[in-house]
Amino acid sequence: MKLNSFNSDESRWEAVCNNNPDADGVFYYAVITTGIYCRPSCRSKLPSRENVHYFTSCNEAESAGYRPCKRCTPATISKQENTVLKIIQACRIMERSEASIKLADLAAAVNLSSYHFHRLFKKIVGITPKQYATKQQSRKFQANLKSRTSVTEAIYASGFGSSGSAYDKNRDQLAMVPKAYQEGGEGISIRYGIAECFLGWVIVAATERGICGVEFGDDPGTLPGQIQATFPKATLVKGGVAFETMITAVVNYIQSPGERFELPLDIQGTVFQQQVWKILKQLAPGETISYTEVANRLGKPKAARAVASACGANKLAVLVPCHRVVAKNGAIGGYRWGKDRKKQLLDSERDQGDGS
């Protein structure tokens, strides 16, 4: 099995050189000269081979005095969560495909044997891959909700609720108009998790529809309060282990926003705000736009101030990239989570854009 695939120095080094994501969770590598340990897939600079040590767990690496890398955050995801990600990936493949896909092909696409894939899929999603595919094809999946509902289901079933029943329950809720949000989140349960990233602490909050809040702060203790302020009547619950998958995805995205963000968002806002946010989401990482230009694109050239308040009302830091809007004269402009963070974010995005 997979666990035996990286059991020699040679195969491990090869995985590190290739940033092989299949090796993630199987082993970690630490670099003597930096004191940091990474997942094999980490995109950080390739160390000299003689400076590398291998460990099979984060605990081992940390007991040996190494600190987790801030880029690949090796301590925030377990093998099991890696499996969850694979299953979510399989869901996405099925959603995108017009024709039906053979089980063996699907399993191969996510590097699992057919047997394990089928078993894990059933366990995590609550239904078989075939049932999932059938549901995908049903008319109930309206085009505009397609990606959102299906991935939510996968994630929901992977830890937000209890498999089968959650699946149907979630589906009904997705069809409902989210009136509860307008009432401060009354009756809504919001899960959250906190992690460290290069901008300080970040909290990720999600309803069963998707991610509803991403906020930064200097003190992890105050972060749940920030979410509660947005949804004063919602019940905040600390997310379990499965929630780590979501946090990891967000932290990875904050650190390298080039890829498309695949998890569903639960965006609440007025029609105008949503129009503004939509324009922002079309910008490339590192690209900036002025408030006035956003207003122009909306065909409302006098609405620059309203654009600025729509940016200020954004609750999904980075996922809705309001940090890419700057003042007309090139000044950095305001940011809900501090100008310094906005500058750091843009610098980081531009660095990555320069490519290496």
Ligand SMILES: [Zn+2]
């Ligand atoms: Zn790393």
